[in-house]
Amino acid sequence: MEVLEGLFYSKEHEWVKLEGKKAVIGITDYARHSLVDITFVELPAEGAVLKQFDKLAVVESVKAVSDVYCPLSGKVKEVNSALSDNPELINKSPYQDGWIAVVEAENPDEVSNLMDSSAYKKYIETLS
Protein backbone atom coordinates (compact mmCIF):
# COMPACT_ATOMS: atom_id res chain seq x y z
CA MET A 1 0.00 0.00 0.00
CA GLU A 2 1.32 3.39 -0.95
CA VAL A 3 1.53 5.90 1.88
CA LEU A 4 3.00 9.28 0.99
CA GLU A 5 5.25 11.12 3.37
CA GLY A 6 4.34 14.65 4.37
CA LEU A 7 0.60 13.98 4.39
CA PHE A 8 -1.65 13.50 7.40
CA TYR A 9 -4.04 10.56 7.67
CA SER A 10 -7.27 9.73 9.46
CA LYS A 11 -8.46 6.40 10.83
CA GLU A 12 -11.17 6.44 8.18
CA HIS A 13 -8.46 6.51 5.48
CA GLU A 14 -8.67 10.10 4.35
CA TRP A 15 -5.44 11.94 3.57
CA VAL A 16 -4.84 15.66 3.84
CA LYS A 17 -2.05 17.70 2.33
CA LEU A 18 -1.63 20.91 4.26
CA GLU A 19 -0.04 24.00 2.67
CA GLY A 20 -0.54 26.85 5.11
CA LYS A 21 -4.32 26.92 5.53
CA LYS A 22 -5.02 25.16 2.24
CA ALA A 23 -5.94 21.54 2.88
CA VAL A 24 -6.23 19.19 -0.09
CA ILE A 25 -8.24 16.10 0.82
CA GLY A 26 -8.64 12.66 -0.70
CA ILE A 27 -8.86 8.99 0.21
CA THR A 28 -5.86 6.72 0.56
CA ASP A 29 -4.47 3.89 -1.53
CA TYR A 30 -5.62 1.53 1.23
CA ALA A 31 -9.19 2.89 0.97
CA ARG A 32 -9.38 2.50 -2.80
CA HIS A 33 -8.07 -1.06 -2.56
CA SER A 34 -10.72 -2.04 -0.05
CA LEU A 35 -13.49 -0.33 -2.01
CA VAL A 36 -12.48 -1.86 -5.37
CA ASP A 37 -13.91 -0.04 -8.44
CA ILE A 38 -15.34 3.37 -7.56
CA THR A 39 -18.43 4.17 -9.62
CA PHE A 40 -19.69 7.46 -8.22
CA VAL A 41 -18.59 10.30 -5.99
CA GLU A 42 -21.05 12.65 -4.35
CA LEU A 43 -19.10 15.87 -3.94
CA PRO A 44 -19.69 18.47 -1.22
CA ALA A 45 -21.12 21.89 -2.00
CA GLU A 46 -18.52 24.63 -2.40
CA GLY A 47 -18.81 26.99 0.51
CA ALA A 48 -20.02 24.32 2.91
CA VAL A 49 -18.61 24.81 6.42
CA LEU A 50 -17.64 21.58 8.14
CA LYS A 51 -16.28 20.53 11.51
CA GLN A 52 -13.45 18.04 11.81
CA PHE A 53 -14.75 14.54 10.95
CA ASP A 54 -18.08 15.79 9.58
CA LYS A 55 -19.28 14.07 6.40
CA LEU A 56 -17.54 15.59 3.38
CA ALA A 57 -18.44 13.32 0.46
CA VAL A 58 -19.88 9.93 -0.43
CA VAL A 59 -17.97 7.35 -2.43
CA GLU A 60 -19.84 4.54 -4.13
CA SER A 61 -18.08 1.46 -5.33
CA VAL A 62 -19.29 -1.81 -6.71
CA LYS A 63 -19.04 -3.19 -3.18
CA ALA A 64 -20.29 -0.49 -0.86
CA VAL A 65 -21.27 3.08 -0.22
CA SER A 66 -18.95 4.92 2.14
CA ASP A 67 -18.89 8.35 3.67
CA VAL A 68 -15.73 10.40 3.38
CA TYR A 69 -15.11 12.52 6.47
CA CYS A 70 -13.47 15.91 6.55
CA PRO A 71 -10.11 15.50 8.35
CA LEU A 72 -9.93 19.19 9.30
CA SER A 73 -12.54 21.82 10.19
CA GLY A 74 -13.01 24.50 7.58
CA LYS A 75 -14.80 25.82 4.54
CA VAL A 76 -14.94 23.90 1.25
CA LYS A 77 -13.13 26.12 -1.28
CA GLU A 78 -12.94 23.83 -4.28
CA VAL A 79 -14.20 20.40 -5.33
CA ASN A 80 -12.72 18.07 -7.93
CA SER A 81 -15.57 18.22 -10.42
CA ALA A 82 -13.65 15.91 -12.78
CA LEU A 83 -14.77 13.10 -10.43
CA SER A 84 -18.41 13.57 -11.50
CA ASP A 85 -17.67 12.15 -14.92
CA ASN A 86 -14.55 10.15 -14.05
CA PRO A 87 -14.90 8.70 -10.54
CA GLU A 88 -12.25 6.14 -11.51
CA LEU A 89 -9.64 8.90 -11.11
CA ILE A 90 -9.62 7.88 -7.44
CA ASN A 91 -8.76 4.33 -8.42
CA LYS A 92 -6.04 5.43 -10.84
CA SER A 93 -4.47 8.18 -8.78
CA PRO A 94 -5.74 8.45 -5.20
CA TYR A 95 -3.11 10.97 -4.11
CA GLN A 96 -2.98 13.23 -7.19
CA ASP A 97 -5.76 13.37 -9.81
CA GLY A 98 -8.21 11.69 -7.44
CA TRP A 99 -8.26 14.46 -4.83
CA ILE A 100 -11.81 15.21 -3.62
CA ALA A 101 -11.88 18.72 -2.16
CA VAL A 102 -9.85 21.67 -0.99
CA VAL A 103 -10.79 23.01 2.41
CA GLU A 104 -9.60 26.23 3.97
CA ALA A 105 -8.53 24.92 7.35
CA GLU A 106 -9.90 26.84 10.28
CA ASN A 107 -7.40 25.43 12.71
CA PRO A 108 -4.41 23.61 11.18
CA ASP A 109 -3.41 22.44 14.67
CA GLU A 110 -6.19 19.87 14.38
CA VAL A 111 -3.65 17.68 12.55
CA SER A 112 -2.70 16.56 16.05
CA ASN A 113 -5.87 14.40 15.87
CA LEU A 114 -4.52 12.76 12.70
CA MET A 115 -1.62 10.43 11.97
CA ASP A 116 1.59 11.11 10.10
CA SER A 117 2.76 8.72 7.38
CA SER A 118 4.72 6.37 9.64
CA ALA A 119 1.88 6.15 12.19
CA TYR A 120 -0.63 5.51 9.41
CA LYS A 121 1.62 2.80 7.91
CA LYS A 122 1.67 1.04 11.27
CA TYR A 123 -2.08 1.55 11.63
CA ILE A 124 -2.95 -0.15 8.34
CA GLU A 125 -0.64 -3.03 9.19
CA THR A 126 -2.77 -3.70 12.24
CA LEU A 127 -5.87 -3.85 10.02
CA SER A 128 -4.74 -6.56 7.62
Added chain:
Amino acid sequence: MNYTPHTDSEVKEMLSDIGVSSVEELFSDISPDIRAKSFNLPEGKSEFEVKKYLKDLSEKNSGRLVSFLGAGFYDHYIPSAVDSLSSRSEFYTSYTPYQPECSQGWLQSIYEYQTAVCRLTGMEVSNASLYDGGTALFEAVMMALRVTGRKKIIVDSGVNFIYRSILKTYISNLSVNLIETELSKNSVSSKDILSLIDNDTAAVVFQNPNFLGTVDDYSDIVGFAHERGALAVESVYPISLGLVKAPGEMGVDIAVGEGQSLGNYLSFGGPYLGILACKKKFVRKMPGRVVGKTVDVEGKEGYVLTLQTREQHIRREKATSNICSNQSLCALRALIYLCLLGRQGLRDLAQVIYNKTEFAKSLIESIPSVEVNREILTFNEFTVSVPKKADKVSAEMIKKGFVPGFPLGRVYKGMDNYLLISVTEKRSKEEISKFAATLKKIL
Protein backbone atom coordinates in the same frame (compact mmCIF):
# COMPACT_ATOMS: atom_id res chain seq x y z
CA MET B 1 -52.17 -24.63 -1.63
CA ASN B 2 -53.12 -27.19 1.00
CA TYR B 3 -53.47 -26.18 4.61
CA THR B 4 -51.66 -28.73 6.78
CA PRO B 5 -52.12 -28.02 10.46
CA HIS B 6 -49.63 -29.19 13.06
CA THR B 7 -50.67 -32.27 14.99
CA ASP B 8 -50.87 -32.09 18.77
CA SER B 9 -47.72 -34.18 19.11
CA GLU B 10 -45.80 -31.87 16.74
CA VAL B 11 -46.87 -28.85 18.75
CA LYS B 12 -45.72 -30.59 21.96
CA GLU B 13 -42.38 -31.47 20.40
CA MET B 14 -41.74 -27.89 19.24
CA LEU B 15 -42.68 -26.47 22.63
CA SER B 16 -40.40 -28.84 24.50
CA ASP B 17 -37.59 -28.10 22.05
CA ILE B 18 -37.63 -24.40 22.93
CA GLY B 19 -38.36 -25.09 26.60
CA VAL B 20 -41.85 -23.69 26.89
CA SER B 21 -44.62 -25.63 28.56
CA SER B 22 -47.62 -24.35 26.62
CA VAL B 23 -48.70 -22.19 23.68
CA GLU B 24 -50.16 -19.82 26.26
CA GLU B 25 -46.71 -19.41 27.83
CA LEU B 26 -45.16 -18.83 24.39
CA PHE B 27 -47.29 -15.70 24.01
CA SER B 28 -46.92 -14.55 27.62
CA ASP B 29 -44.74 -11.60 26.51
CA ILE B 30 -47.78 -10.09 24.81
CA SER B 31 -50.13 -8.29 27.15
CA PRO B 32 -53.38 -10.33 27.56
CA ASP B 33 -55.63 -7.40 26.62
CA ILE B 34 -54.15 -7.16 23.13
CA ARG B 35 -54.01 -10.91 22.54
CA ALA B 36 -56.57 -12.60 20.32
CA LYS B 37 -59.61 -13.50 22.44
CA SER B 38 -60.37 -16.71 20.66
CA PHE B 39 -59.39 -18.76 17.68
CA ASN B 40 -62.72 -20.54 17.55
CA LEU B 41 -63.50 -20.90 13.89
CA PRO B 42 -66.36 -22.94 12.48
CA GLU B 43 -65.67 -26.50 11.39
CA GLY B 44 -64.39 -26.94 7.85
CA LYS B 45 -66.93 -26.44 5.08
CA SER B 46 -67.18 -27.97 1.63
CA GLU B 47 -66.02 -26.04 -1.45
CA PHE B 48 -69.66 -25.60 -2.46
CA GLU B 49 -70.62 -24.14 0.91
CA VAL B 50 -67.65 -21.77 1.00
CA LYS B 51 -68.33 -20.52 -2.52
CA LYS B 52 -71.97 -19.93 -1.74
CA TYR B 53 -71.13 -18.10 1.47
CA LEU B 54 -68.66 -15.81 -0.28
CA LYS B 55 -70.99 -15.20 -3.22
CA ASP B 56 -73.82 -14.19 -0.86
CA LEU B 57 -71.40 -11.90 0.92
CA SER B 58 -70.21 -10.28 -2.33
CA GLU B 59 -73.80 -9.66 -3.38
CA LYS B 60 -74.17 -7.32 -0.44
CA ASN B 61 -71.93 -4.92 -2.43
CA SER B 62 -73.68 -2.31 -4.50
CA GLY B 63 -72.11 -3.52 -7.70
CA ARG B 64 -74.95 -2.42 -9.95
CA LEU B 65 -74.80 1.29 -9.23
CA VAL B 66 -73.83 3.55 -12.13
CA SER B 67 -70.84 5.46 -10.82
CA PHE B 68 -69.88 9.08 -11.34
CA LEU B 69 -67.50 8.88 -8.40
CA GLY B 70 -63.80 9.51 -8.94
CA ALA B 71 -61.81 11.71 -6.55
CA GLY B 72 -58.48 10.23 -7.55
CA PHE B 73 -59.50 6.65 -8.35
CA TYR B 74 -61.34 5.99 -11.58
CA ASP B 75 -63.67 3.39 -13.02
CA HIS B 76 -62.01 2.63 -16.36
CA TYR B 77 -62.57 -0.32 -18.62
CA ILE B 78 -59.88 -2.98 -18.27
CA PRO B 79 -59.31 -5.06 -21.42
CA SER B 80 -59.43 -8.84 -20.81
CA ALA B 81 -55.85 -9.25 -22.03
CA VAL B 82 -54.65 -7.40 -18.95
CA ASP B 83 -56.10 -10.06 -16.62
CA SER B 84 -55.13 -12.89 -18.88
CA LEU B 85 -51.45 -11.90 -19.27
CA SER B 86 -50.80 -10.60 -15.77
CA SER B 87 -52.25 -13.75 -14.17
CA ARG B 88 -49.72 -16.02 -15.90
CA SER B 89 -47.95 -17.92 -13.13
CA GLU B 90 -44.52 -16.78 -14.42
CA PHE B 91 -45.53 -13.31 -13.26
CA TYR B 92 -48.12 -14.06 -10.62
CA THR B 93 -46.07 -16.31 -8.37
CA SER B 94 -42.52 -15.08 -8.85
CA TYR B 95 -40.47 -13.23 -6.29
CA THR B 96 -38.17 -10.22 -6.29
CA PRO B 97 -35.93 -10.37 -9.37
CA TYR B 98 -32.60 -10.07 -7.55
CA GLN B 99 -31.04 -12.78 -9.70
CA PRO B 100 -30.95 -11.58 -13.29
CA GLU B 101 -29.90 -15.01 -14.54
CA CYS B 102 -33.33 -16.40 -13.72
CA SER B 103 -35.55 -13.30 -13.90
CA GLN B 104 -35.10 -11.89 -17.39
CA GLY B 105 -38.82 -11.85 -18.18
CA TRP B 106 -39.75 -9.91 -15.07
CA LEU B 107 -36.83 -7.53 -15.40
CA GLN B 108 -37.68 -6.81 -19.03
CA SER B 109 -41.30 -6.07 -18.12
CA ILE B 110 -40.22 -3.65 -15.38
CA TYR B 111 -37.75 -2.00 -17.77
CA GLU B 112 -40.55 -1.56 -20.29
CA TYR B 113 -42.85 -0.21 -17.56
CA GLN B 114 -40.19 2.40 -16.69
CA THR B 115 -39.91 3.31 -20.37
CA ALA B 116 -43.70 3.67 -20.65
CA VAL B 117 -43.84 5.91 -17.56
CA CYS B 118 -41.06 8.12 -18.96
CA ARG B 119 -42.84 8.48 -22.30
CA LEU B 120 -46.15 9.19 -20.58
CA THR B 121 -44.81 11.82 -18.18
CA GLY B 122 -42.07 13.26 -20.38
CA MET B 123 -39.56 12.58 -17.60
CA GLU B 124 -36.09 11.06 -18.03
CA VAL B 125 -36.04 8.24 -15.48
CA SER B 126 -38.65 6.20 -13.65
CA ASN B 127 -38.30 3.73 -10.82
CA ALA B 128 -39.84 0.26 -10.85
CA SER B 129 -42.91 1.63 -8.95
CA LEU B 130 -43.97 2.32 -5.37
CA TYR B 131 -47.03 1.45 -3.27
CA ASP B 132 -49.53 4.06 -4.41
CA GLY B 133 -49.97 7.67 -5.46
CA GLY B 134 -49.86 8.95 -1.88
CA THR B 135 -46.65 7.22 -0.82
CA ALA B 136 -45.08 8.21 -4.16
CA LEU B 137 -45.88 11.84 -3.36
CA PHE B 138 -44.26 11.47 0.06
CA GLU B 139 -41.17 9.88 -1.49
CA ALA B 140 -40.94 12.77 -3.97
CA VAL B 141 -41.01 15.22 -1.08
CA MET B 142 -38.25 13.27 0.69
CA MET B 143 -36.22 13.35 -2.52
CA ALA B 144 -36.61 17.12 -2.74
CA LEU B 145 -35.42 17.45 0.88
CA ARG B 146 -32.35 15.31 0.09
CA VAL B 147 -31.53 17.10 -3.15
CA THR B 148 -31.84 20.64 -1.80
CA GLY B 149 -30.84 20.14 1.83
CA ARG B 150 -33.72 22.48 2.70
CA LYS B 151 -36.71 22.00 5.02
CA LYS B 152 -39.68 23.92 3.63
CA ILE B 153 -42.34 22.24 1.51
CA ILE B 154 -45.25 24.11 -0.08
CA VAL B 155 -48.25 21.96 -0.96
CA ASP B 156 -51.21 23.22 -2.93
CA SER B 157 -54.61 22.21 -1.50
CA GLY B 158 -55.51 20.98 -4.97
CA VAL B 159 -53.45 17.87 -4.17
CA ASN B 160 -55.70 14.92 -3.25
CA PHE B 161 -56.50 15.15 0.48
CA ILE B 162 -55.61 11.49 0.92
CA TYR B 163 -52.10 12.13 -0.37
CA ARG B 164 -51.77 15.21 1.83
CA SER B 165 -52.87 13.19 4.81
CA ILE B 166 -50.33 10.43 4.03
CA LEU B 167 -47.65 13.10 3.63
CA LYS B 168 -48.47 14.70 6.97
CA THR B 169 -48.43 11.34 8.73
CA TYR B 170 -45.06 10.34 7.32
CA ILE B 171 -43.34 13.64 8.05
CA SER B 172 -44.92 14.16 11.49
CA ASN B 173 -41.67 13.24 13.25
CA LEU B 174 -39.26 14.91 10.83
CA SER B 175 -38.18 18.51 10.97
CA VAL B 176 -40.06 19.62 7.88
CA ASN B 177 -41.93 22.88 7.55
CA LEU B 178 -45.06 21.99 5.56
CA ILE B 179 -47.20 24.85 4.28
CA GLU B 180 -50.55 24.26 2.55
CA THR B 181 -51.91 26.95 0.26
CA GLU B 182 -55.64 27.51 -0.17
CA LEU B 183 -57.34 27.17 -3.54
CA SER B 184 -58.86 30.16 -5.24
CA LYS B 185 -62.01 29.48 -7.31
CA ASN B 186 -61.15 25.79 -7.75
CA SER B 187 -57.65 26.67 -9.00
CA VAL B 188 -54.18 27.03 -7.63
CA SER B 189 -53.55 30.48 -6.17
CA SER B 190 -50.39 31.40 -8.09
CA LYS B 191 -50.12 34.63 -6.11
CA ASP B 192 -50.04 32.79 -2.76
CA ILE B 193 -47.65 30.10 -3.94
CA LEU B 194 -45.23 32.50 -5.61
CA SER B 195 -45.09 34.67 -2.51
CA LEU B 196 -44.16 31.64 -0.38
CA ILE B 197 -41.38 30.17 -2.54
CA ASP B 198 -38.08 31.41 -1.15
CA ASN B 199 -34.46 30.31 -0.84
CA ASP B 200 -35.36 27.90 1.99
CA THR B 201 -37.98 26.08 -0.08
CA ALA B 202 -37.17 22.48 -0.98
CA ALA B 203 -40.20 21.89 -3.17
CA VAL B 204 -43.53 23.14 -4.34
CA VAL B 205 -46.07 20.34 -4.76
CA PHE B 206 -49.17 20.47 -6.96
CA GLN B 207 -51.55 18.17 -8.80
CA ASN B 208 -52.84 18.35 -12.38
CA PRO B 209 -55.77 18.03 -12.90
CA ASN B 210 -56.20 19.08 -9.30
CA PHE B 211 -58.61 17.39 -6.87
CA LEU B 212 -61.49 19.57 -8.13
CA GLY B 213 -60.74 18.57 -11.71
CA THR B 214 -59.12 21.85 -12.76
CA VAL B 215 -56.49 21.57 -15.48
CA ASP B 216 -53.78 24.21 -15.41
CA ASP B 217 -50.38 25.03 -16.82
CA TYR B 218 -47.94 25.22 -13.93
CA SER B 219 -44.90 26.24 -16.03
CA ASP B 220 -44.72 29.67 -14.39
CA ILE B 221 -44.71 28.24 -10.86
CA VAL B 222 -42.10 25.64 -11.88
CA GLY B 223 -39.87 28.34 -13.41
CA PHE B 224 -40.23 30.54 -10.34
CA ALA B 225 -39.32 27.61 -8.05
CA HIS B 226 -36.21 26.84 -10.11
CA GLU B 227 -35.03 30.44 -9.89
CA ARG B 228 -35.00 30.00 -6.11
CA GLY B 229 -33.31 26.62 -6.16
CA ALA B 230 -36.51 24.73 -5.24
CA LEU B 231 -37.84 21.65 -7.01
CA ALA B 232 -41.28 21.20 -8.53
CA VAL B 233 -43.24 18.03 -7.73
CA GLU B 234 -46.38 17.21 -9.71
CA SER B 235 -48.95 14.52 -9.09
CA VAL B 236 -50.54 13.38 -12.33
CA TYR B 237 -53.58 11.39 -13.40
CA PRO B 238 -51.93 9.14 -16.02
CA ILE B 239 -54.94 8.83 -18.35
CA SER B 240 -55.22 12.63 -18.60
CA LEU B 241 -51.73 12.77 -20.11
CA GLY B 242 -53.26 11.68 -23.41
CA LEU B 243 -54.54 15.24 -23.64
CA VAL B 244 -53.07 17.36 -20.84
CA LYS B 245 -49.58 18.91 -20.88
CA ALA B 246 -47.10 16.45 -19.38
CA PRO B 247 -44.96 17.32 -16.34
CA GLY B 248 -41.79 17.01 -18.42
CA GLU B 249 -43.06 19.75 -20.73
CA MET B 250 -43.59 22.06 -17.75
CA GLY B 251 -40.06 21.50 -16.45
CA VAL B 252 -41.25 19.53 -13.42
CA ASP B 253 -38.43 17.82 -11.49
CA ILE B 254 -40.31 14.87 -9.99
CA ALA B 255 -43.57 13.50 -11.36
CA VAL B 256 -45.67 11.12 -9.27
CA GLY B 257 -49.08 9.63 -9.69
CA GLU B 258 -51.63 6.98 -8.84
CA GLY B 259 -51.38 4.25 -11.45
CA GLN B 260 -54.69 2.55 -10.60
CA SER B 261 -56.35 4.02 -13.69
CA LEU B 262 -53.89 2.09 -15.88
CA GLY B 263 -55.47 -1.36 -15.93
CA ASN B 264 -55.83 -1.85 -12.18
CA TYR B 265 -59.14 -2.53 -10.43
CA LEU B 266 -60.61 -0.13 -7.89
CA SER B 267 -60.90 -3.06 -5.43
CA PHE B 268 -61.96 -1.04 -2.40
CA GLY B 269 -58.62 0.72 -2.07
CA GLY B 270 -55.89 -1.43 -3.48
CA PRO B 271 -53.46 -2.81 -4.28
CA TYR B 272 -52.66 0.30 -6.28
CA LEU B 273 -49.58 1.56 -8.04
CA GLY B 274 -47.25 4.41 -7.15
CA ILE B 275 -45.63 6.08 -10.13
CA LEU B 276 -42.45 8.10 -9.63
CA ALA B 277 -40.28 9.58 -12.37
CA CYS B 278 -37.71 12.36 -12.31
CA LYS B 279 -34.97 14.21 -14.11
CA LYS B 280 -31.89 12.08 -14.69
CA LYS B 281 -29.67 14.30 -12.55
CA PHE B 282 -31.66 13.24 -9.46
CA VAL B 283 -31.53 9.51 -10.13
CA ARG B 284 -29.16 8.79 -7.24
CA LYS B 285 -31.56 10.45 -4.82
CA MET B 286 -34.51 8.45 -6.17
CA PRO B 287 -36.04 5.73 -3.99
CA GLY B 288 -37.05 2.30 -5.14
CA ARG B 289 -35.69 -0.19 -7.58
CA VAL B 290 -34.49 0.62 -11.05
CA VAL B 291 -34.02 -1.89 -13.84
CA GLY B 292 -31.37 -1.19 -16.47
CA LYS B 293 -30.53 -2.71 -19.81
CA THR B 294 -27.02 -4.01 -20.38
CA VAL B 295 -25.06 -6.63 -22.32
CA ASP B 296 -23.61 -9.88 -21.01
CA VAL B 297 -20.09 -11.21 -21.66
CA GLU B 298 -21.21 -12.50 -25.04
CA GLY B 299 -22.63 -9.12 -26.00
CA LYS B 300 -26.25 -10.24 -25.69
CA GLU B 301 -28.85 -7.81 -24.33
CA GLY B 302 -30.06 -8.40 -20.81
CA TYR B 303 -31.72 -6.68 -17.87
CA VAL B 304 -30.51 -6.19 -14.30
CA LEU B 305 -31.39 -4.23 -11.18
CA THR B 306 -29.16 -1.19 -11.30
CA LEU B 307 -28.03 1.68 -9.07
CA GLN B 308 -28.64 -0.61 -6.09
CA THR B 309 -26.22 1.38 -3.95
CA ARG B 310 -29.20 3.67 -3.18
CA GLU B 311 -31.06 0.79 -1.61
CA GLN B 312 -31.21 -0.55 1.90
CA HIS B 313 -29.39 -3.84 1.35
CA ILE B 314 -26.24 -1.87 0.49
CA ARG B 315 -26.65 1.59 1.96
CA ARG B 316 -28.34 0.41 5.16
CA GLU B 317 -29.64 3.29 7.25
CA LYS B 318 -28.48 5.81 4.65
CA ALA B 319 -30.70 4.31 1.93
CA THR B 320 -32.75 6.75 -0.13
CA SER B 321 -35.86 4.98 1.10
CA ASN B 322 -36.82 1.87 2.93
CA ILE B 323 -39.49 1.19 0.36
CA CYS B 324 -37.61 -1.03 -2.00
CA SER B 325 -40.49 -3.37 -2.66
CA ASN B 326 -42.51 -2.37 -5.63
CA GLN B 327 -45.94 -3.23 -6.92
CA SER B 328 -44.61 -5.27 -9.81
CA LEU B 329 -47.86 -6.99 -10.66
CA CYS B 330 -49.76 -3.70 -10.72
CA ALA B 331 -46.94 -2.13 -12.73
CA LEU B 332 -47.12 -5.02 -15.16
CA ARG B 333 -50.85 -4.46 -15.56
CA ALA B 334 -50.20 -0.77 -16.24
CA LEU B 335 -47.63 -1.71 -18.88
CA ILE B 336 -49.94 -4.20 -20.60
CA TYR B 337 -52.75 -1.66 -20.52
CA LEU B 338 -50.59 1.06 -22.08
CA CYS B 339 -49.26 -1.36 -24.71
CA LEU B 340 -52.80 -2.36 -25.69
CA LEU B 341 -53.84 1.27 -26.03
CA GLY B 342 -50.73 2.61 -27.69
CA ARG B 343 -49.84 6.27 -28.05
CA GLN B 344 -52.80 7.17 -30.30
CA GLY B 345 -55.16 4.95 -28.32
CA LEU B 346 -54.40 6.84 -25.14
CA ARG B 347 -54.99 10.15 -26.93
CA ASP B 348 -58.30 8.87 -28.29
CA LEU B 349 -59.35 7.59 -24.88
CA ALA B 350 -58.53 10.93 -23.24
CA GLN B 351 -60.49 12.76 -25.94
CA VAL B 352 -63.53 10.51 -25.46
CA ILE B 353 -63.42 11.09 -21.70
CA TYR B 354 -63.09 14.85 -22.16
CA ASN B 355 -66.01 14.93 -24.63
CA LYS B 356 -68.26 12.83 -22.40
CA THR B 357 -67.42 15.03 -19.43
CA GLU B 358 -68.33 18.16 -21.39
CA PHE B 359 -71.56 16.45 -22.46
CA ALA B 360 -72.38 15.69 -18.82
CA LYS B 361 -71.58 19.30 -17.89
CA SER B 362 -73.94 20.68 -20.53
CA LEU B 363 -76.85 18.48 -19.37
CA ILE B 364 -76.28 19.14 -15.69
CA GLU B 365 -75.93 22.90 -16.01
CA SER B 366 -79.34 23.03 -17.70
CA ILE B 367 -80.90 22.00 -14.37
CA PRO B 368 -82.23 25.32 -12.99
CA SER B 369 -81.02 25.08 -9.37
CA VAL B 370 -77.57 23.76 -10.26
CA GLU B 371 -74.41 25.61 -11.21
CA VAL B 372 -71.36 24.36 -13.06
CA ASN B 373 -68.16 26.41 -12.91
CA ARG B 374 -67.46 27.38 -16.52
CA GLU B 375 -64.48 29.64 -15.86
CA ILE B 376 -62.04 26.80 -15.53
CA LEU B 377 -60.81 24.07 -17.83
CA THR B 378 -61.40 20.52 -16.67
CA PHE B 379 -60.62 17.05 -17.99
CA ASN B 380 -62.73 14.24 -16.53
CA GLU B 381 -64.07 15.74 -13.35
CA PHE B 382 -65.89 18.92 -12.36
CA THR B 383 -67.64 20.55 -9.43
CA VAL B 384 -71.35 21.22 -9.32
CA SER B 385 -73.18 23.30 -6.74
CA VAL B 386 -76.52 21.88 -5.66
CA PRO B 387 -79.31 23.62 -3.69
CA LYS B 388 -79.01 21.28 -0.69
CA LYS B 389 -76.29 19.36 1.16
CA ALA B 390 -74.34 17.27 -1.34
CA ASP B 391 -74.25 14.34 1.12
CA LYS B 392 -78.06 14.31 1.04
CA VAL B 393 -78.13 14.50 -2.75
CA SER B 394 -75.70 11.60 -2.83
CA ALA B 395 -77.87 9.45 -0.55
CA GLU B 396 -80.97 10.14 -2.64
CA MET B 397 -79.19 9.42 -5.92
CA ILE B 398 -77.82 6.12 -4.61
CA LYS B 399 -81.43 5.03 -3.98
CA LYS B 400 -82.09 5.77 -7.66
CA GLY B 401 -79.13 3.65 -8.79
CA PHE B 402 -76.44 6.31 -9.24
CA VAL B 403 -73.32 7.24 -7.27
CA PRO B 404 -73.43 10.92 -8.11
CA GLY B 405 -69.90 11.87 -7.11
CA PHE B 406 -67.90 13.00 -4.13
CA PRO B 407 -69.52 15.41 -1.62
CA LEU B 408 -66.76 18.02 -1.32
CA GLY B 409 -67.82 19.31 2.09
CA ARG B 410 -66.11 16.25 3.55
CA VAL B 411 -62.75 17.73 2.59
CA TYR B 412 -63.07 21.43 1.81
CA LYS B 413 -64.57 24.02 4.14
CA GLY B 414 -67.59 25.84 2.75
CA MET B 415 -68.21 23.26 0.03
CA ASP B 416 -71.05 21.33 1.69
CA ASN B 417 -73.25 22.04 -1.32
CA TYR B 418 -70.75 20.87 -3.89
CA LEU B 419 -70.45 17.54 -5.67
CA LEU B 420 -67.35 16.41 -7.54
CA ILE B 421 -68.61 14.53 -10.60
CA SER B 422 -66.36 12.25 -12.62
CA VAL B 423 -66.96 10.69 -16.03
CA THR B 424 -65.02 7.86 -17.64
CA GLU B 425 -65.27 6.21 -21.05
CA LYS B 426 -67.49 3.54 -19.41
CA ARG B 427 -70.38 5.96 -18.96
CA SER B 428 -72.64 5.80 -22.00
CA LYS B 429 -74.57 8.72 -23.45
CA GLU B 430 -77.76 7.08 -22.15
CA GLU B 431 -76.35 6.69 -18.63
CA ILE B 432 -75.21 10.31 -18.57
CA SER B 433 -78.61 11.53 -19.83
CA LYS B 434 -80.49 9.38 -17.30
CA PHE B 435 -78.17 10.60 -14.55
CA ALA B 436 -78.82 14.27 -15.39
CA ALA B 437 -82.59 13.64 -15.63
CA THR B 438 -82.62 11.86 -12.26
CA LEU B 439 -80.57 14.62 -10.62
CA LYS B 440 -83.06 17.18 -11.97
CA LYS B 441 -85.95 15.17 -10.56
CA ILE B 442 -84.62 14.95 -7.00
CA LEU B 443 -83.55 18.62 -6.75
